[in-house]
Amino acid sequence: MTEQTEKKLDDIKKEADRKNCPVQKSLYFIDEFLSGPMCGKCFPCSFGSYEARVRLRRLAGGTGSEEDVAAVKRIASNMSEASMCKKGKDTAKYILEHIDSKEFAEHVSGVCARNECMEYFKYVIVPDKCDMCGICLDVCKDNAITGEKKKSYLSGYRPFEIAQKRCSKCGKCVTVCPTGAIVVVNVKERETAGV
Ligand code: SF4
Ligand code: SF4
Ligand code: SF4
Incomplete structure (x- = not known):
């Protein structure tokens, strides 16, 4: 193991640690692991790591199960037991x-408590709280927000709403x-509540 590889593993860990959701952390780590060279010397890593990534993607995408x-x-x-290199062992660890x-398990029932797995959450505008200032409209780079700024001489305003299909969930409007x-x-x- 070279010093350079050691540093790379540290960097991967630091980046993964910046995420809050345990599924996203794990997915980031294994994505980075698989983007590097794979020697194929040991079975659990050379086959299992790809399968682990597929299953983690399912969990991050809202279709994961307890089986995953x-x-x-x-x-x-x-991998932790049988990997022959530090890279494999550290990923598994x-x-x-x-x-x-608990937060990892909750993904199976449709909850990403940290709101990092995009399929699990969405941004909505609460009409009663919106004063129709239009600030959000100006910051949304995806043109996902529709609505009409309040003007004293206008009546029958178009309420502010977020078009979910266009929203990339960047969170800028919230800020x-x-x-x-x-x-x-x-x-x-929301689906359960029918709203
Ligand atoms: S764990 Fe290490 S030694 Fe084993 S296949 Fe993966 S990269 Fe090669
Ligand atoms: S949702 Fe948009 S328009 Fe409504 S108050 Fe907030 S920033 Fe203003
Ligand atoms: S989260 Fe981002 S993309 Fe979605 S409506 Fe807000 S600013 Fe636009």
């Missing part, structure tokens, strides 16, 4: 440090809204 969580755990355990968390009218909601809870 169990499979990722099994693969990481095998990192995943194992996060996989038993500029002066009334706190833009909120993050869990998609599954």
Whole structure:
């Protein structure tokens, strides 16, 4: 293991640690691991790591199951034991440090508590809180917000709304809204509530 590779692993860990969601942390780590050279010397890594990535992507994308969580755990355990290099062992260790968390398991029931897995949440404008200032409209680079700024001589304003298909969930509008009218909601809870 060269000093350069060691540093790369440290950098990957630092980047992964910047994320809050344990699924996103694990996915970032394994994505980075698989983007580097793979020698193929040991079985759990050369086959299992790809499968682990597929299953982590499912969990991050809102289609994961308990079986996916169990499979990722099994693969990481095998890699931790059998990998012949530090790179493989560190990747497995990192995943194992996060996989038993409550927040990881919640993904199976449609919750990403940290709002980092995009399929699990969306931004909406609460009409009662919106004073129609139009600030959000100006900052949205995706043109996802529609609405009409309030003007004293106009009546029948077009309310401010977010077109979900266009929204990239950058969160910029939330930071500029002066009334706190833009909120993050869990998609599954809203579907269940029929709103
Ligand atoms: S864990 Fe290391 S030694 Fe084993 S296949 Fe992966 S990169 Fe090669
Ligand atoms: S989250 Fe980003 S893309 Fe979505 S409406 Fe707000 S500013 Fe636009
Ligand atoms: S910034 Fe907030 S208050 Fe202003 S229009 Fe947008 S949602 Fe409404």
